[in-house]
Amino acid sequence: xxSIKFSSLITTIGSVGKLLFCLLFIGAVILLVNKEKIKIExxxxxxxxxxxSLLLIFATCYILLTGSRTNMLPNLAFPVxxxxxxxxxxxxxxSIEINNKWDLSKVIQFRILSVFRKALYIxxxxxxxxxxxxxxxxxxxxxxxxxxxxDEIHFGFFVVTGFLISxxxxxxxxxxxxxxxxxxxxFMYGGMALFTSRNAFLxxxxxxxxxxxxxxxxxxxxxxxxxxxxxxxxxxxxxxxDISEKEIIEIxxxxxxxxxxxxxxxxxxxxxxxxNGLFNxxxxxxxxxxxxGLYYLDSLNSLSFHNSYVELVAGGGVIIIFFFIKIxxxxxxxxxxxxxxxxxxxxxxxxxxxxxxxxxxxxACLFYFIIIINNTTVRVRIKKDSKENKNRxxxxxx
Numbered sequence: 204x205x206s207i208k209f210s211s212l213i214t215t216i217g218s219v220g221k222l223l224f225c226l227l228f229i230g231a232v233i234l235l236v237n238k239e240k241i242k243i244e245x246x247x248x249x250x251x252x253x254x255x256s257l258l259l260i261f262a263t264c265y266i267l268l269t270g271s272r273t274n275m276l277p278n279l280a281f282p283v284x285x286x287x288x289x290x291x292x293x294x295x296x297x298s299i300e301i302n303n304k305w306d307l308s309k310v311i312q313f314r315i316l317s318v319f320r321k322a323l324y325i326x327x328x329x330x331x332x333x334x335x336x337x338x339x340x341x342x343x344x345x346x347x348x349x350x351x352x353x354d355e356i357h358f359g360f361f362v363v364t365g366f367l368i369s370x371x372x373x374x375x376x377x378x379x380x381x382x383x384x385x386x387x388x389x390f391m392y393g394g395m396a397l398f399t400s401r402n403a404f405l406x407x408x409x410x411x412x413x414x415x416x417x418x419x420x421x422x423x424x425x426x427x428x429x430x431x432x433x434x435x436x437x438x439x440x441x442x443x444x445d446i447s448e449k450e451i452i453e454i455x456x457x458x459x460x461x462x463x464x465x466x467x468x469x470x471x472x473x474x475x476x477x478x479n480g481l482f483n484x485x486x487x488x489x490x491x492x493x494x495x496g497l498y499y500l501d502s503l504n505s506l507s508f509h510n511s512y513v514e515l516v517a518g519g520g521v522i523i524i525f526f527f528i529k530i531x532x533x534x535x536x537x538x539x540x541x542x543x544x545x546x547x548x549x550x551x552x553x554x555x556x557x558x559x560x561x562x563x564x565x566x567a568c569l570f571y572f573i574i575i576i577n578n579t580t581v582r583v584r585i586k587k588d589s590k591e592n593k594n595r596x597x598x599x600x601x
Contacts, residue, residue: 221563222276222280222283222284222563225283225284225286225287226283228287228290228291229283229286229287229290232290232293232294233290243292243293243296243579243580243581244579244580245289245575245578245579246533246578246579246580247529247530247533247534247578250526250529250530251285251530253526254519254523254526254527255281255282255285257477257478257519257520257522257523258278258281258478258480258481258518258519258523259278259279259281259282259480261477261478261479261480261518261519261520262274262275262278262479262480262481262483262518263480264479264480265479265480265483266480271483271486273483273486274480274481274482274483274486277481277482278480278481278482280563281481281560281562284562284563284571285562285571285575288562288568288571288572288575289575291315292311292315292575292576292579295311295314295315296311296581307581308537308576308577308579309375309376309377309539310377311576312375312377312542312572312573312576312577313375313377313378315572315576316368316371316372316569316572317372319368319568319569319572320365320368320369320372320388323361323364323365323368323565324365324388327361327365330350330351331350331351333351334350334351339351343355347398347399347400348395348398348399349399350362350395350399355398355399355400356399356400356402356556358395358399359396359399359400359402359403359404360403360556360558360564360565360566361565362392362393362395362396362399362403363392363396363403363404363406363407363552363566364565364566364568364569365388365391365392366388366389366392366393366396366407366410367406367407367410367545367548367549367566367569368569369385369388369389369392370389370410370411370414370541370544370545371541371542371545372385373385373386373389374414374540374541375539375541376539376541393407402552402555402556403552405551405552405555406548406549406551406552406566407548408548409544409547409548409551409552410544410545410547410548411544413543413544413547413548414540414541414544416429417429418540418543418544458508458509458510458555461488461506461508461509462508462510462513464488464492465484465488465508465513465517466513468484468487468488468491469484469516469517472484474517474520475516475520475521476520476521476522477519477520477522478516478517478518478519478520478523479517479518480518480519481514481517481518481560482505482514482518482560483517483518484517484518485505485506485507485508485517486505486506488506489503489505489506507556507557508557509555509556509557510553510554510555510556510557511553511554511556511557511558511559511560512524512553512554512559514557514559514560515527515559515560518560530574530578531546531550531574534546534574534577534578537577537578538573538577542573542577545569545570545573546570546573546574549566549569549570552566
């Protein structure tokens, strides 16, 4: 997650420290606790390996051709965070005692998100206290409320992640938390989202709409029909209002013009099929268009496309998008209703921000935890002379 706005030390720790921690954690798990009889595997492993390999290959080719190493670390770090989440699941699986009437993935997810929820609200109150005592300005020049983060967009990611996790605990299929405390968290995070970015509030609306309306429609045809009607209604509304390109740019806060530039450059350079590594095209577009009066490009040191799917296409081409969608569609079948609500809302929000290619961000952590946990299968390795272990493991995975 982006670091606290007022501390250069925390900025350094935030940019390098989390990656170093993940690498140390992965190494420790492999060396110390990777000899368990329970072996957990990622079901969509082939698709994931293809995505990571192609992104790294295209990034390497770009570096060799241009000599630019500016974005080498983000490209190398991209798969590290996924390995961290994977090994964290393995570690929890090893240490957990499971009642055989419960589904394994549901229990692991419940345990992980329990820690996630505690960490969020502890950080929420701690950093707000520091910001208040230190008299840190929390409002941006534009009037947005950034809290203790760098801006209202990243603070919005914080509160919307807290809201989605609290929503999960209220309506999950393992143990529903109907306490006043969880209800307070829902209203606190949801209320804060009103004063942050529009995307944060959109994500909350989609999650609530899906869970309480779309999911209640049992017939698949009617669910698809309702969704289609909503999409058509939005587009017809735009059509009748005769919205110009300038107005679309204003509605998307300048994002539309960036997307157009990105695709034009991908077509011109032949990156649409294969891509050229994460964030490399961003630098090209920024350098080429600074000084021509496009939105806020003149004041930026680095450019985000503010669209996770455009970032993925730029990084690895349409082939990466194909495998990404394939993983999501296959995972969707195994998700519970509340998980589908969360995943759907994050996928919609990713249309306007780039967090899916930044898996260290809180909202991306939540998304990929759900994907990984619901894409795992358990295999058992038993030593012939260990009947006690065999009986214990059989009980766990039933």
